[in-house]
Amino acid sequence: MIYSSTPRIEIDLSKVAHNAEKIVRLYGSKGIHIMGVTKGVAGSAEVADILVKSGITTLADTKLKNLTTLKKAGVKAELVLLRTPSLGDAEETVEIADISMNTELTVIEALSQQALQQGTIHRIILMMEMGDLREGIMPEDLEKFIEKVLLLKGVKITGLGANFACFGGVKPSSRKMEELSAAAEKVEAMFSLQLTYITGGNSGNYHWFKETKNTGRINNLRIGESIYLGCETLDREEIPGLYTDAFTLVAEVIESKVKPSLPFGETAQNAAGEYPSFADQGMMKRAILAVGSQDVVVSGLNPRADIEILGSSSDHLIINAKDTDLPVGKEVAFHVNYSALLSLMASAYVSKKYYFSNFIQLPQPG
Known part of the structure; x- marks a missing residue:
């Protein structure tokens, strides 16, 4: 008998493709485009290729190593670094990512220097803190922050975004989406900006999207889990018509x-440093x-x-x-x-x- 290699994870690309196509059509029905998030699959070029073939033109990941894998594999998509770069990664960020998400002026200054050295323009999405308390510029600091960024050469503000339902579990409610839309419109008018991405969240935005009649200025979501596992991320409810077993x-x-x-015997901590208990x-x-x-x-x-x-x-x-x-x-x-x-x-x-x-x-x- 021939045994297959284990442990293994089996990836049904047909089901991933089905889910991705459904997600693209669903959110596209209200004018929202999708960033396909590849961090959940460790930057798999095989999965990324399926996402692109399913109509997703922008791929995002938190790891530069994963984005490098996608670039070397020739995946035809814009690549977004989904986390503010570390200072030591500024050079590679400009080389590999078309866009990065940012919250720190010091980092953006480093990106500016690297972009000038590499003779390119690096686009950035500014992330605004809206309550989930992961990353984000405080709303009251946003205007002065943008003023300083606009003085830098080699970088271009291409979007404004916010994160929800990750660290603090804060919901992307209609009120939060309205506040993000208003902030985007205000900075566009104040600084004569044309923001390509108003990115309002992630797979946790499903219920907001289904319930709202007006998406405002929100035109982008960063979706991974809904594509891969067929659920939203506030309560992990299954999304109708999607596979949950890809x-x-x-x-x-x-x-x-x-x-x-x-x-049986005297007990102490286990390998994880815990004192385990068991029912007889x-x-x-x-x-x-x-x-x-x-x-x-x-x-x-x-x-x-x-x-x-x-x-x-x-x-x-x-x-x-x-x-x-x-x-x-x-x-x-x-x-x-x-x-x-x-x-x-x-x-x-x-x-x-x-x-x-x-x-x-x-x-x-x-």
């Missing part, structure tokens, strides 16, 4: 035995899978079989097999959430299998 983790059973449910369930069928916390955020896994994840160490996933037959060598599949997807795609220890479905059938509503 990505699957597959791990192999390397031990299968009947063991006690309680550890008597003897149980236990299996170990060859994947662990070094490879994946285990809390983001949901087994497709009727089994229970008991816990993990760095390289082992401990399973209560219940009534499921899990002999050594059997492969076990898991749904993944976004945190699990991020870690799996970034892990050098997890192989990636890209394929196109021969037949796809969408799940029925309900």
Whole structure:
């Protein structure tokens, strides 16, 4: 018998393409264009190519290494650095990214110097703080900030944006979108700017978009999770008509035995520095899978079989097999959430299998 490499993440490019096309059409119906965010797939050129073929012309990532991969692969899209560059990355940012998001004048000054040295114009999107308390220029400081940026050569303000539903969990409400639209209109009028991107958020903007009758000046969203996992990100509700299973983790059973449910002997901290506690369930069928916390955020896994994840160490996933037959060598599949997807795609220890479905059938509503 020939065994496939595990652990692996299987990527159904047909389902990714379907979701991307649906997302482009959905948001495009109200004049909103999509930045396809590739950080969730670690800058995968295979996935990026699918996004471009699905109608997405701008790709964004937080890692310059990922953008470099896309550029070397010849992906035909504008590339956006989705995080303010570090000072040490200013040169590479100008070389690799067409656009970067910024909140610090010192960094923009460094980008200006590098752009002048490289004989180019580097475009920037200014991010405004609107309550989520991740990145952003405070609203009361925005006008003076722009005044200083406009004195710099080699950089051009091409957009204004805000972040939501990431660090603080703040919703991109209608009121927040109206405030961002008003800020964009004010700085355009005050400084004679023509902003190409008014980027109002991410996959968390789905409910706002569906409910609003007027999107204002918001013309761009940065979407990753909705494309990859078929959900919005405020409550992780599934978006009708999208696949939620385009990505699957597959791990192999390397031990299968009947063991006690309680550890025996004196206990102390485990490998994660925790003092674990266990319920006494008597003897149980236990299996170990060859994947662990070094490879994946285990809390983001949901087994497709009727089994229970008991816990993990760095390289082992401990399973209560219940009534499921899990002999050594059997492969076990898991749904993944976004945190699990991020870690799996970034892990050098997890192989990636890209394929196109021969037949796809969408799940029925309900």
